[in-house]
Amino acid sequence: MMKTKTKIPEYTSPLIEQIYEGISQNTFDFVANRMQLALRISEAIKAKNWSQKQFAEMMGKRPSEVSRWLSGTHNFTTDTLWHIEQVLDIRLLAETNQESTPIFEADRLRKFVLQEVNNALEKYLSSRKLVSA
Amino acid sequence: MKFKIVKLSRFSGNKSSLYSVIIDGEQETLFDTFIRNNVSENLHEVEQIFATLNSIGKKVGANDIFFRKKKEGKAGDGVEAIYDYPSAKLRLYCIRYGSVTLVLGDGGEKKVRAWQDDEQLSKAANEMIKISQILTQAIRDGDLSWDGNDFVGQFEFNDNDEDED
Numbered sequence: 001m002m003k004t005k006t007k008i009p010e011y012t013s014p015l016i017e018q019i020y021e022g023i024s025q026n027t028f029d030f031v032a033n034r035m036q037l038a039l040r041i042s043e044a045i046k047a048k049n050w051s052q053k054q055f056a057e058m059m060g061k062r063p064s065e066v067s068r069w070l071s072g073t074h075n076f077t078t079d080t081l082w083h084i085e086q087v088l089d090i091r092l093l094a095e096t097n098q099e100s101t102p103i104f105e106a107d108r109l110r111k112f113v114l115q116e117v118n119n120a121l122e123k124y125l126s127s128r129k130l131v132s133a
Numbered sequence: 134m135k136f137k138i139v140k141l142s143r144f145s146g147n148k149s150s151l152y153s154v155i156i157d158g159e160q161e162t163l164f165d166t167f168i169r170n171n172v173s174e175n176l177h178e179v180e181q182i183f184a185t186l187n188s189i190g191k192k193v194g195a196n197d198i199f200f201r202k203k204k205e206g207k208a209g210d211g212v213e214a215i216y217d218y219p220s221a222k223l224r225l226y227c228i229r230y231g232s233v234t235l236v237l238g239d240g241g242e243k244k245v246r247a248w249q250d251d252e253q254l255s256k257a258a259n260e261m262i263k264i265s266q267i268l269t270q271a272i273r274d275g276d277l278s279w280d281g282n283d284f285v286g287q288f289e290f291n292d293n294d295e296d297e298d
Contacts, residue, residue, distance in 0.1 A: 008288045011139035011153070013165050019172065020187075021144055023180050031184035035193045042198050070198040071216035087200070127176045 022126050024119045027113070035072035037092065042070050044088040058087050135291040138236065139281065143209040144183075146191030153237045154264055157291075159275055163260070164225075171223055171242065172220055178223045184238070185215060194232035211265035212258060214240070224254060226261045228268065234279065238264065267292050 047053045056066040068074055076084075081092045135157035141164065144151040153162035161169075172179045189195050200213040216226045225240040239260040241253035248254040267290050271277040276287040 006288065008140050008152070008284050010142040011155075011162065012141065012143050013161055015161075015165055015168055015172075016141070016143055019168065019179060020183055021185055027180060028184050029179065032188040032192050035185070035188045035199065039193045039196060040200060042196065061247060068219075069197075072188075072193075072199050073216060073218045109237060123176060123180075127173055 018126060022119075022123050024115070026116070031072075034074070037076070038070045038072040038074070039091070040092065041084060041088065044090045048088065055087070060085065134267065135293065136287040137262065138268075138284065139288075141214075143184075144186045144190040146187075148192060148194040148294045149190050149233050149235055151186060151190050151235045151237060152284065160238075163257075164237040165258075167225060167241075170240055170286075171240075175242070178217075178221055181218070181221075182215060182223065182225055185267070186235075189235060195229050195235040196232050197229070200227070200229060210262045211269060212238075212261045224248070226257050228265045229263060230272075230279070234269065234284065236264070 045052065050058070052066050052070070053063045056063045059066065068075070069080075078093065084090075085092050136154050137157075138152045138154055139162060141151040141153055141162075153164040155162050159166075168179055176219040185199070193199070199216050201211055201216050212226055212230050213229055215227065217224065222242050223240060224243050226238040228238070230236075239257040241250075241251065241257055243254070244255075245251045253256050268277060271287055271290065274282065277284055278286050
């Protein structure tokens with residue numbers, strides 16, 4: 001086999017850049033938050049020297065369900081997170097005794113929905129361009 | 134099989150470096166091929182995959198919890214798939230070396246339960262199994278190593294001239 005000792009070349013492509021630029025920051029944050037939460041739970045399991053199977057038994061769940069929890073794709077309920085907190089002795093949920101600000105939240109939600117609609121429209125138009133490219 | 138590996142600068146970060154493969158004679162990576170073949174029908178899923186890869190590179194690393202190990206190739210062949218949502222249609226194959234290095238390949242749409250029964254998935258998985266064997270051998274031989282941030286050493290491979298050394 002021929003040996004070539006050179007720095008690994010960096011690469012990107014117009015296709016990668018076009019799709020990456022079309023993704024909203026909300027999507028990046030949403031996925032990152034889920035994965036970080038899964039990682040925190042996984043690290044807490046390891047800190048207790050438990051296997052995923054042992055953790056599943058403590059939670060009264062099947063190991064396959066725990067695998068999905070830890071995959072970073074799961075939408076946890078508050079009840080499940082509370083249960084995980086109790087079993088692993090960690091904090092995952094934010095404090096709930098702060099005063100809510102419903103008007104501010106409604107305004108934020110309205111802006112978020114408008115932004116998402118705009119993003120979806122742009123993505124649709126981009127995908128049409130990609131198909132024809 | 135002749136190919137070279139390249140670093141995907143868009144996704145790589147301080148948690149993990151992501152790479153893909155350019156097969157000899159092709160202009161783009163296997164990952165580009167995967168995107169091109171699937172983006173028009175599954176744009177949302179492709180975006181989720183982009184966001185997942187971005188997090189792996191910059192936030193969480195290529196931790197084993199984010200990958201499917203079973204049912205993809207034979208045990209020990211080194212090929213895994215990005216863990217997907219229950220309703221997801223796409224499967225992206227990759228080779229992981231610890232939590233700091235991830236080599237992305239091609240994949241396809243899951244139309245059947247077993248990848249061996251689908252022509253496109255089978256082609257993509259077997260291609261990655263072959264690439265994994267070659268890369269693993271290069272690491273064992275010291276031709277390819279890890280300097281803490283990047284692969285260093287050989288990045289072009291041709292398993293047809295193994296005897297030329």
